[in-house]
Amino acid sequence: MKARHFFSSLLTSCALLFGATAAQAAYPEKPITMIVAYGAGGSTDVTARMLAPFIEKYLGGGARIVVMNRGGAGGEIGFAAIADATPDGYTIGFINTPNVVTIPIERNARFTLDRLDPLVNVVDDPGIMTVHGDSPYKTVEDLVAQAKANPNTITLGSTGVGSDDHLAMLLLQRQANVRFTHVPFPGSAENYRSMLGRHTQICGQNLGEGLRGKAGGDNIRILGVMSTQRWDMAPDLPTFKELGYNITMASLRGVGAPKGLPPEIRAKLIDAVTKAANDPEFQSKARDTYQPLRILDSEAFSAELKELDGDFRNLWREFPWLK
Structure with a gap:
């Protein structure tokens, strides 16, 4: 009886383990929502809709991504929607600097930077x-x-x-x-x-x-x-530094998710977004639509956001931009 109970428990455990592994391997089993924190037709929207099919391609298994515009409050509504989502891999979205950094500095925002998981940066505009x-x-x-x-x-x-x-x-x-x-x-x-x-x-x-x-x-x-040097897509356009003003400003636009993704799903998303951003066809489309690419892995993307957070907190102390 004890032996039968032991083998029965063992078979049950194996079945559960196999079922969990199969479930993870099946991701994504339903459409993924990609949130854009700005309106349709803007730069982030253009990038998202162009990149989504390539992410689907590298996720495989008939993956489908639905781009959803959640504009308002300078991006706060969309960023909060990403941060508040269940961390199961079925809600991702674009996070944009400086807004994703500055909004929690300037007010009691509906999200904080540490509730977002930067996966891959795509654009530096x-x-x-x-x-x-x-x-x-x-x-x-x-x-x-x-x-x-x-x-x-x-x-x-x-x-x-x-x-x-x-x-x-x-x-x-x-x-x-x-x-x-x-x-x-x-x-x-x-x-x-x-x-x-x-x-x-x-x-x-x-x-x-x-x-x-x-x-x-x-x-x-x-x-x-406002770049540090002239851009290759517009070589005749002077920088503000050349014109006598020490102004460098840009918008990083990358794919993020709510904190707490299962490690296997997080790794799969990072791999798919990285391959999508490096796909020659996507890169050709990005150049044709004047999207300055700068692909950063999760660690580099996170480090840059942390550095920007420090820089903008210092700037806020010098002159709060809400006043």
Whole structure:
């Protein structure tokens, strides 16, 4: 009887172990939601929808990813939705700097950085300032001269308080001793359309957005790029440092998940996203749509977010950008 009980227990344990292994191996068994914390048509949305099919390809097993836009509050709603999700691998999303770092610094946010698991960074898109092609502002100095002569008369759109666009504006104000009127928008597409419609005079945005607009025939002028050196996709575009302003600002956009993923699922997601981002076809599409790629593994991505958190906390102590 004891022997039969022992073998029965052993068989049951093996069956349970086999079942658990089979369940893990079957991931994903249902569609995966990929959250974009901004509206449709913006840079993150473009990247997400372009990358998703390649992640599906490398996950295999008929994997399906559904991109869901959860815009609002500068990205807080979408980032919180990722952080609050069950950590089972069926909710992932894009996390964007600086907003994912600055929002918990500036207010009691619905998420904190340590509740997100950075898996793979994909894009590193430097900031720019764009005006309508018919604007009287041909250069950054034209802009500064007008702002000095007429404080608060030039409107500058951004993707929200604490965004890279907003912080870049504050840095220019500080270094040039000028004042603009800040106009926050829920996403980059709305911000860009406002400038095209001449409702706002300057569009703070990212390089990829501006270059896509120009390639699509939009009548715009890019005044400068906030990278450390000229970008190979726009070699004639001067950096703000060249123009006399110590402003470097960019948006890292990578895939993250809620903290606490099962190790096997986390490893599978990281492997699939890494292979997707390095896929030659995706990289070709990214270049054709002016998306500056910078692929970082989880460790490097996490380290960069931690460094940015320290930098922006220091900046907040110097001049809180909500005041």
